[in-house]
Amino acid sequence: MSTGTLRIALVGNPNCGKTALFNQLTGGRQKVANYAGVTVERKEGRFTAPSGRVLQILDLPGTYSFDAASPDEQITRDVLEGNYPGEAAPDLIICVADATNLRLHLRFVLEVKRLGRPVVLALNMMDAARRRGIVIDVPELQRRLGLPVVETIAVRRGGTRALVERVDGTLPEAPQALPDDAASRADLHAEVRELLAATVTMPRATAAIDDALDRWALHPVFGLAILAVVMFLVFQAVYASGKPMSDAIGAGFSWLGVHVAAILPPGPLQGLIVSGLFGGIGTVLGFLPVILVLFFFILMLEESGYLPRAAFLLDRLMVSVGLTGRSFIPLLSSFACAIPGIMGTRSITDPRDRLATILVAPLMTCSARLPVYALLIGAFIPAHRVFGVFNLQGVVLFALYAAGIVGAMTVAWVIKRIRRDKSEHALLMELPSYRMPQARDVAIGLWERGAIFLKRLTGVILALTVLMWFISTFPAPPAGATGAAINYSFAGYLGRFLQHLFAPLGFNWQISLSLIPAFAARETAVATLATVYAVSGDAQAGGLAHALTANFSLATSLSLLVWFAFAPQCMSTLAVIRRETNSWRNVAISFGYMFVFAYAASFATYQVARLFL
Amino acid sequence: MRLSDLPKGASAVVERVDDIHPNDLIAQRLRDLGFVEGERVRLVARGPVGADPLLIQIGSTRFALRRSEAERVTVLQEVA
Numbered sequence: 112m113s114t115g116t117l118r119i120a121l122v123g124n125p126n127c128g129k130t131a132l133f134n135q136l137t138g139g140r141q142k143v144a145n146y147a148g149v150t151v152e153r154k155e156g157r158f159t160a161p162s163g164r165v166l167q168i169l170d171l172p173g174t175y176s177f178d179a180a181s182p183d184e185q186i187t188r189d190v191l192e193g194n195y196p197g198e199a200a201p202d203l204i205i206c207v208a209d210a211t212n213l214r215l216h217l218r219f220v221l222e223v224k225r226l227g228r229p230v231v232l233a234l235n236m237m238d239a240a241r242r243r244g245i246v247i248d249v250p251e252l253q254r255r256l257g258l259p260v261v262e263t264i265a266v267r268r269g270g271t272r273a274l275v276e277r278v279d280g281t282l283p284e285a286p287q288a289l290p291d292d293a294a295s296r297a298d299l300h301a302e303v304r305e306l307l308a309a310t311v312t313m314p315r316a317t318a319a320i321d322d323a324l325d326r327w328a329l330h331p332v333f334g335l336a337i338l339a340v341v342m343f344l345v346f347q348a349v350y351a352s353g354k355p356m357s358d359a360i361g362a363g364f365s366w367l368g369v370h371v372a373a374i375l376p377p378g379p380l381q382g383l384i385v386s387g388l389f390g391g392i393g394t395v396l397g398f399l400p401v402i403l404v405l406f407f408f409i410l411m412l413e414e415s416g417y418l419p420r421a422a423f424l425l426d427r428l429m430v431s432v433g434l435t436g437r438s439f440i441p442l443l444s445s446f447a448c449a450i451p452g453i454m455g456t457r458s459i460t461d462p463r464d465r466l467a468t469i470l471v472a473p474l475m476t477c478s479a480r481l482p483v484y485a486l487l488i489g490a491f492i493p494a495h496r497v498f499g500v501f502n503l504q505g506v507v508l509f510a511l512y513a514a515g516i517v518g519a520m521t522v523a524w525v526i527k528r529i530r531r532d533k534s535e536h537a538l539l540m541e542l543p544s545y546r547m548p549q550a551r552d553v554a555i556g557l558w559e560r561g562a563i564f565l566k567r568l569t570g571v572i573l574a575l576t577v578l579m580w581f582i583s584t585f586p587a588p589p590a591g592a593t594g595a596a597i598n599y600s601f602a603g604y605l606g607r608f609l610q611h612l613f614a615p616l617g618f619n620w621q622i623s624l625s626l627i628p629a630f631a632a633r634e635t636a637v638a639t640l641a642t643v644y645a646v647s648g649d650a651q652a653g654g655l656a657h658a659l660t661a662n663f664s665l666a667t668s669l670s671l672l673v674w675f676a677f678a679p680q681c682m683s684t685l686a687v688i689r690r691e692t693n694s695w696r697n698v699a700i701s702f703g704y705m706f707v708f709a710y711a712a713s714f715a716t717y718q719v720a721r722l723f724l
Numbered sequence: 725m726r727l728s729d730l731p732k733g734a735s736a737v738v739e740r741v742d743d744i745h746p747n748d749l750i751a752q753r754l755r756d757l758g759f760v761e762g763e764r765v766r767l768v769a770r771g772p773v774g775a776d777p778l779l780i781q782i783g784s785t786r787f788a789l790r791r792s793e794a795e796r797v798t799v800l801q802e803v804a
Contacts, residue, residue, distance in 0.1 A: 176756040178749075214783035215758055300760045316784045325786075329779065331772035423788045427773040430790070436777075537750045537793055538777055539757070542786040 123207035125173035227288025356400035364393030433527030
């Protein structure tokens with residue numbers, strides 16, 4: 112048995128430090144996937160114990176009980192019982208409990224014990240427990256539970272040595288399996304009370320520092336002020352560090368493209384490599400710094416325990432529009448980019464609330480819309496003073512941001528109205544103790560998010576970028592053609608065809624055409640308009656604005672601005688929706704409703720503007 | 725009284741959790757989380773808008789409950 116593989120499942124309540132323990136045990140050697148058909152994450156890692164035996168560890172979702180109220184709990188239970196298709200029953204269960212919160216966590220330990228499988232109890236966060244003067248009679252707890260009990264400190268090097276030694280030894284005997292019904296479930300609380308009375312002494316129920324911090328963090332006035340300051344600093348950091356890095360990556364790939372173009376003979380191959388490949392990879396990698404910087408802060412907020420506090424403060428406001436307090440941070444992240452916002456919805460435990468948040472997140476004004484807004488506002492909106500203090504251009508920009516927020520709230524409210532499932536979904540959210548974020552856990556979290564983005568999205572985005580390049584390049588313009596090459600391509604035909612669709616919005620064929628590459632990345636609409644109006648690349652800003660004012664009306668430009676505020680334009684976002692919800696249906700819903708919404712809003716804008724302007 | 729009517733900072737002892745409809749999963753979840761007869765609870769904080777949600781401490785754990793959730797819990801307030 113010493114050379115075989117031991118399959119271990121890690122279970123515990125949320126906030127028991129299970130993931131930190133998993134990270135400490137396995138280091139970076141983890142595989143993250145989804146359970147088939149659901150969005151519950153499956154994390155597996157392995158390491159070699161001192162005896163040479165390979166320990167394969169499955170990190171199951173954190174659960175409060177086996178009530179199967181959520182998909183997480185159902186999966187956890189099925190895996191532990193060996194009933195999950197394609198998942199062998201674990202040889203051993205490590206049940207993790209927070210030593211500072213045993214009243215809650217021991218109940219779940221008792222539930223796990225009743226499954227009748229070999230269990231080791233890891234009493235985690237023993238450092239925090241000692242600091243707070245909590246004394247646990249471990250031998251007595253072990254005797255009463257009938258399970259091996261090991262102390263661990265997941266966040267300290269060597270803090271899991273005792274656990275590894277215990278697990279690497281002989282398997283503990285399986286406790287007796289007991290039935291699970293409502294009556295015996297009520298008994299569990301009595302059993303926990305008895306256990307606590309006999310084995311644990313606690314000077315006070317909560318950590319004094321948590322109480323002190325929460326007095327400020329949850330204060331009706333100061334709490335909101337602190338939240339505003341925190342979010343302001345996060346956004347400053349994203350724009351101060353993430354955005355320049357993104358721009359540098361974009362510039363780097365353009366530079367590379369220019370140099371490769373100089374080496375390769377002109378022709379389709381050059382176009383494919385320079386525009387398709389480098390352009391595509393540049394787009395994908397360009398997102399990465401913003402995503403990583405945002406996620407760094409989201410992980411810090413999550414690890415420190417602040418995220419649920421923010422959700423607490425904002426829950427009521429978010430509920431009134433059909434979302435939940437936990438939707439706030441993902442939606443706010445979407446102002447930088449919808450991709451990290453949508454990936455950040457994993458912190459929303461309720462699947463219905465999570466889907467609603469994912470559907471409205473792309474309406475938040477992301478940073479990629481800014482170049483388009485800047486161009487059109489600069490070209491068409493005069494820099495008048497309004498009421499003597501405001502700049503009209505600034506007012507329009509603000510209105511576009513506000514339109515995104517109001518649009519998202521309206522859509523969330525409509526979703527709440529039309530969905531069939533009108534049942535009450537609970538908040539029931541634990542506010543864990545504040546903790547110092549651990550570098551290892553943040554680093555692994557960042558690595559995971561970055562890898563998911565690169566591995567699973569690069570293929571899709573790259574394929575679509577190459578497709579975009581193909582339809583904008585072929586067929587090549589005939590000999591003696593005078594216009595831009597794109598005019599003669601499939602995209603050109605498509606643009607002229609789409610014009611029939613977009614004419615009621617006031618879009619000419621050039622604009623309709625520019626919407627096609629904008630689907631790859633919104634900001635490319637500017638470059639495409641420059642190409643079709645044959646404006647030289649260098650004089651873009653001034654020259655293009657001039658070309659635009661000469662070629663279309665104020666009503667058209669307002670309509671186009673509104674279109675950009677609501678339209679389903681970035682395929683990277685659609686790809687991430689597909690990845691996060693595991694469903695093309697949601698992608699279709701997302702694309703469909705935004706298209707209709709944008710079309711209606713632009714139509715109204717154009718028709719009204721035409722009457723009055 | 726109901727848990728949702730407890731004044732800020734006050735402590736109480738849980739009497740029971742009522743199902744407001746058959747197969748009330750939220751009530752069941754509350755019981756699983758420890759809202760059972762005889763447990764002491766304290767209302768630690770209230771949300772900034774409409775005094776919702778409520779932050780309830782039970783044992784060493786703090787749970788945020790919406791008013792509608794807390795209404796399921798009947799408590800007996802402790803006199804300080």
